[in-house]
Amino acid sequence: MKRAILLVALMLASPLAAREDPEWTACDFGTDPKAGLLATKRWFELGKEAGALDALRGNRSGWTNLAPGTRMPPLDACAKALASPDLTPQEWPRRVSLLQAQAAHRIAAGDAAGALKDLDTVAQVVPAAADPAEVARTTTVASDFLRGLAHAKLGTPEAARFYGRAAAARPWSGRVQGVAETLLAQVPGATAEQVAVAQRLVLIDVKGRERRARLRFAAGDHAGALTDWRRVRPSVTDVTTVYVKFPNSIVVGMPGFPVKTIDPARVGAAAIAATLAGDAAQGREWIAEAKTKTAALPPMGGMLAQMYDRERAIAELTRRLELVEVAEAHAAGRKDAAQSLLAAAAPLPDDDATLRLAALVRGQPVPPRTPAGEVDPLRVLVLLPRYEGKTGGGGGVGEVLMGGSLLRSAQAGRNSYSKSRGFFKAGGFKEKQLADGRGTTIEFIGDTSSALATEEMTLLRAADLAREAGKPAFVVLDKRDLQRTSTLTRNGTPMGPATPAGYVTQLDVAFVDPASLPAELRDESDRTIAVDDVERVLGPEYKPQP
Numbered sequence: 001m002k003r004a005i006l007l008v009a010l011m012l013a014s015p016l017a018a019r020e021d022p023e024w025t026a027c028d029f030g031t032d033p034k035a036g037l038l039a040t041k042r043w044f045e046l047g048k049e050a051g052a053l054d055a056l057r058g059n060r061s062g063w064t065n066l067a068p069g070t071r072m073p074p075l076d077a078c079a080k081a082l083a084s085p086d087l088t089p090q091e092w093p094r095r096v097s098l099l100q101a102q103a104a105h106r107i108a109a110g111d112a113a114g115a116l117k118d119l120d121t122v123a124q125v126v127p128a129a130a131d132p133a134e135v136a137r138t139t140t141v142a143s144d145f146l147r148g149l150a151h152a153k154l155g156t157p158e159a160a161r162f163y164g165r166a167a168a169a170r171p172w173s174g175r176v177q178g179v180a181e182t183l184l185a186q187v188p189g190a191t192a193e194q195v196a197v198a199q200r201l202v203l204i205d206v207k208g209r210e211r212r213a214r215l216r217f218a219a220g221d222h223a224g225a226l227t228d229w230r231r232v233r234p235s236v237t238d239v240t241t242v243y244v245k246f247p248n249s250i251v252v253g254m255p256g257f258p259v260k261t262i263d264p265a266r267v268g269a270a271a272i273a274a275t276l277a278g279d280a281a282q283g284r285e286w287i288a289e290a291k292t293k294t295a296a297l298p299p300m301g302g303m304l305a306q307m308y309d310r311e312r313a314i315a316e317l318t319r320r321l322e323l324v325e326v327a328e329a330h331a332a333g334r335k336d337a338a339q340s341l342l343a344a345a346a347p348l349p350d351d352d353a354t355l356r357l358a359a360l361v362r363g364q365p366v367p368p369r370t371p372a373g374e375v376d377p378l379r380v381l382v383l384l385p386r387y388e389g390k391t392g393g394g395g396g397v398g399e400v401l402m403g404g405s406l407l408r409s410a411q412a413g414r415n416s417y418s419k420s421r422g423f424f425k426a427g428g429f430k431e432k433q434l435a436d437g438r439g440t441t442i443e444f445i446g447d448t449s450s451a452l453a454t455e456e457m458t459l460l461r462a463a464d465l466a467r468e469a470g471k472p473a474f475v476v477l478d479k480r481d482l483q484r485t486s487t488l489t490r491n492g493t494p495m496g497p498a499t500p501a502g503y504v505t506q507l508d509v510a511f512v513d514p515a516s517l518p519a520e521l522r523d524e525s526d527r528t529i530a531v532d533d534v535e536r537v538l539g540p541e542y543k544p545q546p
Contacts, residue, residue, distance in 0.1 A: 157187075181197050268354065440511070441509075473511075473530050484503065
């Protein structure tokens, strides 16, 4: 209760509260407390990671007018907000935010050239006294992503360069790499930038190897894709949370059920890659293994049968076996046979690997799943960082709530890089040994930190612990990024909606010497992270400097 009272007091005391006019909200919805919390809630309800294509697409109407009663056209609102006398020179970060929001609205409206002019103005607004390193990691990263979107809308090849530069500026942020990965996938000929992003993702997230396998496959590197798939083990049984539908909607409040499943499309992608790389036997082996495991799964009863049909999954795996035959004929140069087998396999599954195989056999280019420039710039906007300065100049808890910094993944009131002290200081890091003895779990609770800062500080703590253990490197065994929420309850009954309360990153890591990896980690030789590389980039950002 005391914590709740403190938060309310900070909200009321915030100097921003008196200036949240409708035009500010309609331009940059991160400036309104109700709009900010609502938009954040909507974003997390999407259930998508930053790199998920569908999360960056869709109807913009719910993102441009989030606050009740706010119906001002966004570009008119931006012009009025930027002309406000309340926008003093000392509040240049807010002006930058409004300009970037205006650029996003221009891109959405088809005025990419106007958006580029707004972003040129952003560079002029940043004062000389601003921390250049922090500007490069926040303001410039956000502007580069928006510049890339503008160039994608214009159809120019510059989009890939700006996306790649933004990703390189935050190499240890999985979220930034995820946004870049998704956007680069829409730019023809961006292979070099895509590979660079994929290499970073492989280091910081074990799931990145599968994404790299798919990228290598898309780039025609079937042997490289096979190497990654062999380490991923595509026929492994995954534990998936499924939700009951009545008949086509998830029931609010209904708990999820953990169900063991196997994804036929995933197994098929690996099998096709193996076959095109010259190892059809491996592809058939993976499909056979997946069918055996699927047949051994218990049948889903009742309403759960809607979500996972075991027999249908086996039938889908059989269809992927037909595609292995197609890929084998194509790899052997039997073009007529491959085309006949492809026609016989119709209708084809609608997944990326199948579509790419069909394009190879037919001798046709593969169209992007989302045409360049179609990605919604306003959905990208909510993921971009803001300037905060070395001392947490975002304004602390009041800025997080009133300024909507949680909404924008912004750098607001950063937690210090220090240990968590339990109830009285939840924010910070703590660690414990894994139960199986393979390594250490590190958790960083960022109750006032952005998602980006929380993630990076967790990696920095892993580097510190590796050095303390006398090891020059570490391997990320698993990574979990979580969203904290706070709910007011009475006698155990929720009295209102959950509101964002910060972020948590958990890392399972093993401290290693790359020259002498233990037997169980030899397959991770391409995923070792040098302590010096992390500390060189993140140390000056988060640790006090002499």
